[in-house]
Structures are given as structure tokens and as C-alpha cells.
Amino acid sequence: MLRRGLLAWVSRVGVLLVLVCCSLSLLYVMTCSPHSEDNLVSHALPRPGMGVGVGGAAGGTGAAQSGPTGRNGYQAMLAEREEQHKLHITSLKKQIAQLKEALQERSEQLKGVQDSMERGTGGGRGGQSPGGGILGEGGQGPGADRSHADLQEFLHSQLGRAEVHQGTRLPSEYAMVPFESFTLQRVYQLEMGLTRHPEEKPVRKDRRDELSEALETALQSLNTPRNGADKGHTTKVYSASDFIEGITRTEKDKGTVYELTFKGDQSREFRKLVLFRPFGPLMKVKNERVDTANVRINIIVPLSQRADKFRHFMHNFREVCVRQDGRVHLTVVYFGKDQMNEVRSTLENTSREINFKNFTLLQLNEEFSRGRGLDVGARAWKGGNVLLFFCDVDIYFTADFLNTCRLNTQPGKKVFYPVLFSQYNPTLIYGNHDHIPPVEQQLVIKKDTGFWRDFGFGMTCQYRSDFINIGGFDVDIKGWGGEDVHLYRKYLHSNLLVVRSPSRGLFHLWHEKRCADELPPEQYRMCMQSKAMNEASHGQLGMLFFRHEIEAHLHKQKPQRPNPAKKT
DSSP: OHHHHHHHHHHHHHHHHHHHHHHHHHHHHHHHSOOOHHHHHHHSOOOTTOHHHHHHHTOHHHHHHHHHHHHHHHHHHHHHHHHHHHHHHHHHHHHHHHHHHHHHHHHHHHHHHHHHHHHOOOOTTTTOOTTTTEEOOOOSSHHHHHHHHHHHHHHHHHHHHSSSSSOOOOSSGGGOOOOEEEOSSOEEOSSOGGGTOSEEOOOSHHHHHHHHHHHHHHHHHHTSOOTTOOTTSOOOOOOGGGEEEEEEEEETTTEEEEEEEEEOSSTTOEEEEEEEEEOOOEEOOOOOOOOOTTOOEEEEEEESSOHHHHHHHHHHHIIIIIIIIOOEEEEEEEESSTTHHHHHHHHHHHHHHHTOOOEEEEEEOSOOBHHHHHHHHHHHOOSSSOEEEEOOTTEEEOHHHHHHHHHTOBTTTEEEEEEEEEEOOHHHHHSSGGGOOOHHHHOOOSTTTEEEOTTOOOOEEEEHHHHHHHTOOOTTOOBSSSHHHHHHHHHHTSSSEEEEEEEEEEEEOOOOOOOOTTSOHHHHHHHHHHHHHHHOOHHHHHHHHTHHHHHHHHHHHSOOOOOHHHHO
16 A cells, blocks of 8 residues: 555656646746847848837847847848849839830831832832732732732832822823812812812711821821921921811822921911822722623603603604613603693504503603602502613613613612713704704714703612612602602612712703792702703803804904995
């Protein structure tokens, strides 16, 4: 039992000794281990002016013990971080310099292209396209690079061929291409077009965009610093308000030149820029076969009275449409009953004489309306999607025109609005009725025999499906004029291509025009304008107006016969 008590006491003493040893060891570690403030500082972010403060926070004795070694380490760390910042700043500066260099290189390349175009090369190829005058298809690789170089050479040669730096010998004054002048708001033009205005705001969007682009390019060039410019000279910032005027003209085989004048820095100083838009070589777009053998034309003629004019119309119809073409249907829409029998008789006689059955006669017992008649005639056709030709009884056309009508129309894509040649009064042209030749011999396109009727849109070729889809005529318009312009504008507002061009095979025969008093003011004004233009040319009307002065002058110029009484 004594042994068992002794073992228990020894065990307790051993445990106690172990605990004492552990306590002493822990106390030794806490008391004698080195401080770690320097390690903490080494991991902290360096901040200027923190050396003393950090040391003081570690405890007076610890800071003193760290002494010179801790201070030197911290300074070395600051120097290392400063070097890293310097390297980063140097890298950024280098990147900025590289970007500036790349920008300068691109600017010099652009300036080189502009300078080469301004100098011009004259073109070793005589202005012809490298590919025989037609621009081929693009590609990739060395061939594409060569094609691009050839295109650049061709564009530079256009500048050398155009009248930009120097003039070109011309055979006569008729070969001169005149300039147009323009300001910010107006264009002053010799070719007055449909508006007949010698000056106007640019109506067409492409014309407005063209002149705006030229002005913007000129302003960009003026406001771009030039190399070698006087640094002491104050640079003016130009705006559109500094633009005074410009002139432009187009040589259709070379390009368009623009000369723009701006206010300068001084009162009598100006800045002048010359720009040139070269035209590129021809590009093949389409090569297709067009078969018109089965394309039938339905000619629709609205009519009221005028049976004698209809007989003349049928004489031309018989020769051109039946004997020469043979792919035509005639639809006559007649208003009223007066002279209806004469018109029917003319159609029936033509049918018997030449065995022609492709005609339709529709009668409407209502007031004449051209738009209403054409609309009824177009909708009456039940033979599929036929090509329509809206015509009048005083129109003369040739077989070539019928083919032109077929070639310039396509269902869902194109409609044709030809500009016809309108004949002047034959009595004024040829002097008197005895000298008037047959109609076929009168139809000569010259300035003294007629004019292009560019303000008329009544004669048109279009497929029936396009006419129905566009909504047809405005049938509420009564009498003369207005319905053709309304339909024309519908097509202009659609996605269909409107082909508008002079036609050498379509003529308007002269007839005396009567403008009814019942017409609204706008229609009456249009009718009177058309009547005035139909009579004769400006020169012929002038000769007629001043005929008394001319006759008096001729009378004075007759040689005086000597008086026999004075001789004696």
C-alpha cells in the first residue's frame, strides 16, 4: 500500500515539474525573443517621413536597438520603389511616343497621296484604265495590290488630263465646259433644268451632299497645321461663315473640280483651295440577254370628241403598231356620246382593212378626266401582267420607241417616263400653210422645230402590276393636267427605279390649245404656260413681236430708184 501511495505522489510531482518547465519555457520565449517590427515595416507600403514614427511606435528600446541597420533597409526599399515608378513612367512615355510616331506616319502617307494628286502625273496610259478601260473584279493577294496601284495611277492621271492646272486647246466656243458658281445657300447655273431658275437652292440630295462635302474637306484642310509653318504666326480657325463663294464644273470623262474662296486673316487677303474628284474607270455591272419577242404593249388612249385627230392617230397606229411591230393591243376609253359613232367606225374600218382584232373600246358617260380614263383602261385588262403605254391622241411614235418602252421597264423594278419632243406651230415655222410638209417630214429634232417637253409626265410605260400596286391615278382630278404629276410623284416616293430620258421616237404634234374657264387657278396657269411654250421658240416669237420694226428696216434697205426728172 505504501508503494502504491509513493507512485501516486511521484506522478503528481512529475506532472507538476512538466507544467513548471513549460511555463518557464513560455516565459523565456516571450521575454528573450527579438522584436518583429522591422519585418512588419518591411512588408508595409513605404511612405515618406515615416522612418522615425514607425521606429517610435515599436518601443523606445526596440527602435534604438534597430539603429542604423533598420533605417538603411527602409531607405533602400524606398529607393527600389522609386526606381519601379520611374521605370513605369518611362514605359508610358515610350508608348505615347510610339503612338505619336504612328499617327505622324499615317498623316505623312495621307499628305503624300494628296501631294501626288495635286502634282499630277500626266498619265503614261493616256487616261485609259489599266484593264482596258473597264475596272475588273477585286481580289486578295499580290494581284489585288497591283490592281489597287493601277487604280491609284489611273486616278492621278485623271488630274493630269483635266483642266485644273492649265487650259486645253478647244476647237470653238461650243466645246467650252462652263463653271457653275455657288455660295452656302445658292447655286447659279446655266443649265436651269426643270425649274427654269437661273439660281436656286440645291434641290437634289446628291447635289447638296456633293457641295457640302467639298466645303467640309476645304475647312478640314484649312484648319490642319502645315509642316514648316511659321510658329510665330497666329493660326486662324476657319468656319463655314468664312466661305465666300466657289465655282465648280464637271468634265464627264475626267472628274469634277471645285475652287473655293475663303476670307483671309487680313481685310484684303483670301484663302483659295482647289479640290478635284477624279472619276474612276468603267466597271462592268451587268451583261444580260433581253428577249422582247413576247412582250405585248397595251396602249391606252383616253378620248372625248376629236374624231378627226383620232383618224390621224390610227393612220400612224396602223403603220407602226400593226405592220411593223405586231405586239400591241389598243384600248380606247371614250367619254360621252358625241362623235362616238365616228370613233367606233374608224376602229371597225381599221379592223376590216388590215385584219386587226386586238383593240377594246370602252365608253364612259361622264365628264372627261384623263386620269379616270387611263385608270379604267388599265384595270379593264384581264390578260395578265401586261406592259402599259399611256398615250394621247395627238402623239406620234415610232417602232423604235416601242422597243425602248420594253427595254426600260421591268415589273417590280423599273418604270419609264420618256421626255417627248414637242412640235411648234407649223404655220409659224414654215411661214404659211402652203409650205407645210407632211407630218413625217416635220418631225425633225431641232431648236427651231420644237423643244423637249421636260415638264410633261403624261406619256409613260409601266407594267400593270406596278400601276395597281402604286395606287393608280387620282380619279378626282377633272379636266386637263395634274393627274400625271401625281402618279409620277408616287413612283418617285417608291423603291422603283424611274427611268427619265429624252426619246427620239416620241413626238407631240402641235394643236391649238384651249384653256377652259372652268379650270381651277393652278390648272389654268399650267395650261396657259403650256400653251405659250407650244407656239414657237424664243427667237421666233421675238421675230413675230418685232415684225413691224423688221419690215420697216427692210423697206429702208431697198435701193432707191433714180428720179428721171432730176436728171433733166
